Amino acid sequence: MELVILSAALIAAIGILAYNRASLTMFTAAIAIILAVGTVLDTVGTLSWLVFLLIALPLNIASVRQQYLTKPLLSLYRKIMPEMSSTEKEAIDAGTTWWEADLFRGNPDWHKMHNFPVPRLSAEEQAFLDGPVEELLAMVDDWHTTHERADLSPEVYQYLKDHGFFAMIIKKQYGGLEFSAFAQSCVLQKLTSKSMVLSSIVGVPNSLGPGELLQHYGTDEQKAHYLPRLAKGLEVPCFALTSPEAGSDAGAIPDTGIICKGEWEGKEVVGMRLTWNKRYITLAPIATVLGLAFKLYDPEGLLGDKEELGITCALIPVTTPGVKIGRRHFPLNVPFQNGPTQGENIFVPLDYIIGGEKMAGQGWRMLVECLSVGRAITLPSNSTGGIKAVALATGAYARIRRQFKLPIGKMEGVEEVMARVGGYAYMADASTSMSVGSIDLGEKPSVISAITKYHMTERMRQAIIDAMDVHGGKGICMGPNNYLARGYQGAPVAITVEGANILTRNMIIYGQGAIRCHPYVLAELQAAQLDDERAAVTAFDKALFGHIGFAISNFFRTFWLSLSGGIFSSAPYNDATAKYYKQMNRFSAALALMSDVAMGTLGGDLKRRERISARLGDILSMLYLTSSVLKRYNDDGRKAEDLPLVQWCCEDNLAKAQLALDELFDNFPARAVAVVLKRVVFPWGRTLRKASDITEHKVARIMQTPGEARSRLGSHLYLKNEPLNQLGLMEQALKDILAAEPIFDKVSHAAGKRLPFFRLNEVADLGLELKVISDAEAQQLRTAEQGRLFAINVDDFEPEYLAADKTLTQQGAGAVEKDKQNKAA
Numbered sequence: 001m002e003l004v005i006l007s008a009a010l011i012a013a014i015g016i017l018a019y020n021r022a023s024l025t026m027f028t029a030a031i032a033i034i035l036a037v038g039t040v041l042d043t044v045g046t047l048s049w050l051v052f053l054l055i056a057l058p059l060n061i062a063s064v065r066q067q068y069l070t071k072p073l074l075s076l077y078r079k080i081m082p083e084m085s086s087t088e089k090e091a092i093d094a095g096t097t098w099w100e101a102d103l104f105r106g107n108p109d110w111h112k113m114h115n116f117p118v119p120r121l122s123a124e125e126q127a128f129l130d131g132p133v134e135e136l137l138a139m140v141d142d143w144h145t146t147h148e149r150a151d152l153s154p155e156v157y158q159y160l161k162d163h164g165f166f167a168m169i170i171k172k173q174y175g176g177l178e179f180s181a182f183a184q185s186c187v188l189q190k191l192t193s194k195s196m197v198l199s200s201i202v203g204v205p206n207s208l209g210p211g212e213l214l215q216h217y218g219t220d221e222q223k224a225h226y227l228p229r230l231a232k233g234l235e236v237p238c239f240a241l242t243s244p245e246a247g248s249d250a251g252a253i254p255d256t257g258i259i260c261k262g263e264w265e266g267k268e269v270v271g272m273r274l275t276w277n278k279r280y281i282t283l284a285p286i287a288t289v290l291g292l293a294f295k296l297y298d299p300e301g302l303l304g305d306k307e308e309l310g311i312t313c314a315l316i317p318v319t320t321p322g323v324k325i326g327r328r329h330f331p332l333n334v335p336f337q338n339g340p341t342q343g344e345n346i347f348v349p350l351d352y353i354i355g356g357e358k359m360a361g362q363g364w365r366m367l368v369e370c371l372s373v374g375r376a377i378t379l380p381s382n383s384t385g386g387i388k389a390v391a392l393a394t395g396a397y398a399r400i401r402r403q404f405k406l407p408i409g410k411m412e413g414v415e416e417v418m419a420r421v422g423g424y425a426y427m428a429d430a431s432t433s434m435s436v437g438s439i440d441l442g443e444k445p446s447v448i449s450a451i452t453k454y455h456m457t458e459r460m461r462q463a464i465i466d467a468m469d470v471h472g473g474k475g476i477c478m479g480p481n482n483y484l485a486r487g488y489q490g491a492p493v494a495i496t497v498e499g500a501n502i503l504t505r506n507m508i509i510y511g512q513g514a515i516r517c518h519p520y521v522l523a524e525l526q527a528a529q530l531d532d533e534r535a536a537v538t539a540f541d542k543a544l545f546g547h548i549g550f551a552i553s554n555f556f557r558t559f560w561l562s563l564s565g566g567i568f569s570s571a572p573y574n575d576a577t578a579k580y581y582k583q584m585n586r587f588s589a590a591l592a593l594m595s596d597v598a599m600g601t602l603g604g605d606l607k608r609r610e611r612i613s614a615r616l617g618d619i620l621s622m623l624y625l626t627s628s629v630l631k632r633y634n635d636d637g638r639k640a641e642d643l644p645l646v647q648w649c650c651e652d653n654l655a656k657a658q659l660a661l662d663e664l665f666d667n668f669p670a671r672a673v674a675v676v677l678k679r680v681v682f683p684w685g686r687t688l689r690k691a692s693d694i695t696e697h698k699v700a701r702i703m704q705t706p707g708e709a710r711s712r713l714g715s716h717l718y719l720k721n722e723p724l725n726q727l728g729l730m731e732q733a734l735k736d737i738l739a740a741e742p743i744f745d746k747v748s749h750a751a752g753k754r755l756p757f758f759r760l761n762e763v764a765d766l767g768l769e770l771k772v773i774s775d776a777e778a779q780q781l782r783t784a785e786q787g788r789l790f791a792i793n794v795d796d797f798e799p800e801y802l803a804a805d806k807t808l809t810q811q812g813a814g815a816v817e818k819d820k821q822n823k824a825a
Contacts, residue, residue, distance in 0.1 A: 006038045597673060
């Protein structure tokens with residue numbers, strides 16, 4: 001009996017120490033004490049002490065451990081560690097880790113998260129949003145932009161230049177606005193709420209482009225020349241990275257620069273002969289200065305003894321002889337300026353390299369560092385603005401549009417779809433704000449930027465599909481009053497650019513996250529690459545045994561948190577959100593455990609097991625998105641009216657994390673390991689569920705009811721009630737309908753029957769005839785009818801208007817068609 005009790009005590013002690021991540025010394029001391037107690041009770045003999053000492057002494061004596069354990073393991077590790085290309089190494093080294101690293105380590109510090117500063121706009125930034133941004137949006141007619149002109153008007157372009165819209169990222173010393181990342185995000189969201197073309201054109205120069213690269217890496221001469229000109233709009237920049245042969249695999253670009261001597265401005269100088277063929281380059285058709293990425297070679301050794309210098313970035317004025325630019329792509333009927341550029345054997349001096357000669361071959365590091373910032377701002381902000389606009393418009397439409405004598409937003413099937421849109425809107429705003437907030441704290445969040453870009457663009461695509469389903473015929477008929485169709489058409493553009501989403505999910509999020517966020521993996525890799533063998537063994541020893549302790553800890557943490565449902569783990573608030581923090585503690589530990597298991601069993605093959613990597617990345621992503629939701633709820637003052645949105649988001653994300661983990665076990669290559677660990681992680685099966693019908697009903701109601709919760713959901717959108725702003729018109733129509741409903745009820749009661757809720761102008765006349773409403777109330781009904789008709793009606797056109805060739809008459813078009821048929825026959 002004493003032996004059973006002692007064994008149980010030993011297992012419990014190991015579990016408790018591992019759960020709390022005790023040191024090796026603490027483990028050794030605790031086991032020694034238990035063995036000593038067993039000796040006193042005469043249940044532990046000499047053999048047990050001998051086994052203990054044979055294990056404990058080598059582990060605790062560093063010199064012995066390193067010589068007989070660490071050194072052979074380091075040799076083995078070097079043989080099996082996955083090979084990494086130079087571009088992969090530079091991508092991993094670029095950027096910083098932030099909150100995502102805490103989530104990866106199995107024990108998130110929630111107080112740390114909530115103590116991150118709340119992103120705020122300065123007075124200057126708020127004035128810009130209230131002034132120039134609103135003035136600009138009042139000028140834009142999106143139908144004219146997208147359908148009739150296929151471009152912004154010259155007046156809009158000039159306004160953008162005059163008011164610094166292309167210079168939000170440029171420092172004030174060069175004439176720029178020097179806005180925070182949060183302010184840039186707010187501006188882009190507001191622009192997107194009316195025009196995707198506008199937000200795309202403004203977003204790119206303030207993201208990955210010459211301005212960003214110059215400020216970080218440019219020479220003093222380059223900064224002094226270009227940055228003031230970019231700030232004033234005298235130069236329009238673009239950046240050419242993507243080639244027909246190298247899209248998401250940007251490191252494989254075939255475009256070249258050859259170091260050679262040539263004539264420049266009448267003198268022989270050392271320069272580069274450039275050849276490139278690029279496509280999908282935003283702003284290229286109207287750019288005056290071309291940022292160019294290419295691989296640089298020095299076959300004659302003019303710069304040194306290295307022939308292949310690597311990816312390099314240069315600035316090329318488009319007036320340079322031989323530069324081809326100006327043609328346009330037509331991306332899914334959302335005609336932002338985007339096009340190809342080519343050049344063949346164009347000679348330019350070395351000082352065209354961004355940063356000068358010393359930055360030759362450093363282009364990939366420059367790009368990935370800047371992309372880790374820009375990718376977290378532009379596309380997530382544009383997507384967030386789009387989702388929020390869709391949420392408000394869908395809520396208004398669903399409340400105004402009636403079928404079967406009630407607003408369609410009260411139908412349960414519609415509520416289910418609306419809840420997803422509303423939840424995504426809240427989540428998008430939360431995650432984007434948290435991500436850009438990290439940039440304003442000085443971070444370069446490469447993993448977070450990939451998470452945010454992927455999930456916000458995917459949720460934008462789903463939200464616009466859902467909105468189209470709710471709107472029905474209103475959504476599918478193109479025209480000046482359709483506020484959904486361009487978003488629906490253009491959603492795949494955001495999915496495709498800045499790293500295709502399939503690649504981002506399957507390779508980037510976890511591929512970078514596993515190495516950057518894990519507390520020991522990167523240290524192990526770096527130790528293995530050291531040339532000094534003694535230093536390598538010492539560094540590897542520290543990382544390896546820290547890693548082993550980390551893995552043991554996460555096994556016990558995962559088992560206990562899964563067995564108990566996490567109810568005994570910590571949460572910063574003891575309210576309705578506490579369960580979400582506790583479940584995240586559980587999934588964080590499970591992610592850390594399964595990451596070690598995947599890396600340990602699959603090794604370098606994990607790089608090729610993309611679906612395994614994707615599911616692990618999904619868990620990390622869901623933890624980050626849920627964190628951002630909880631932080632936003634706290635930052636907003638934990639408003640009770642926002643709680644349904646928080647609940648929907650957290651429950652949806654955690655259910656997705658659970659599914660990803662379950663699918664990981666079902667498809668894990670090491671089947672015996674998967675079967676055992678599935679029992680550890682899911683001892684009671686899959687217990688989490690998505691949001692209930694009641695929660696979805698509450699979210700749908702928030703979307704349809706003007707109030708503080710709905711206003712927060714639609715923050716930083718352009719809602720002005722003016723003729724060219726369909727979103728503003730819908731908001732006004734919703735207010736007018738809600739104000740008219742009590743008046744309508746009064747007339748129906750006086751008439752002794754339930755009147756149909758349309759032709760409200762006739763209802764107004766009846767109310768006046770029955771003398772139950774005032775003239776002012778009658779006018780409210782008439783105004784509501786105008787808004788109702790705007791909300792439900794769709795555009796129609798003369799047939800000739802829709803023809804691309806307006807010279808074709810119907811008779812002429814028929815003749816053309818008959819001619820085609822004759823040729824086919």
